[in-house]
Amino acid sequence: MSLDKATVAKIAHLARIKVPDDELEDLAGDLSRILSFVEQLNEVDTKDVAPMTSVAAQKLRRRKDEVTDGGYRDAVLSNGPETAEGFYVVPKVVE
Template identity: 55%
Template sequence: MSVDAATVKRIAHLARIKLQDHEVAPLERELNGILSWIEQLGEVNTDGVEPMTAVIPNNLRWREDVVTDGGYPDKVLANAPQGEFGFFAVPKVIE
């Protein structure tokens, strides 16, 4: 696939980038170089390569999902401007 000057102008327009006429030719060469490099990547044999999300192994550290603190509603609500029935009371903002 190759990019021509009209395509470079169209891409610049879509990206909201203002280009002068003398800037189109260098960008055309650069985009064509990028696309040819991407085409070369398609030639690489990836059979037997496992998909990965990072280049280093990331293992999640699992822990028990237990409550380690809590059961202190009076202490939690002590600094609240207003509390009702063990919950924070806030003014109504939508009518």
């Protein structure tokens, strides 16, 4: 499997990572090498094998749907790069 520059640019956009144009070529090479490496999985017969969903042999616990904690607005916001009036500040999203 080999990825071209356009595909890498598309993935980078999906992942919201800005990759300069002059790095796309190298990155395409790296990613292609990794994808060729993982291609060996096709040799494994996985017919009738269930995909693993949990390594631990346990069911997820259930709990009551209740509010038991919270009220930390200021602590949560304390790490925001830009905040105002109890909110995060971002560039305008809606015109």
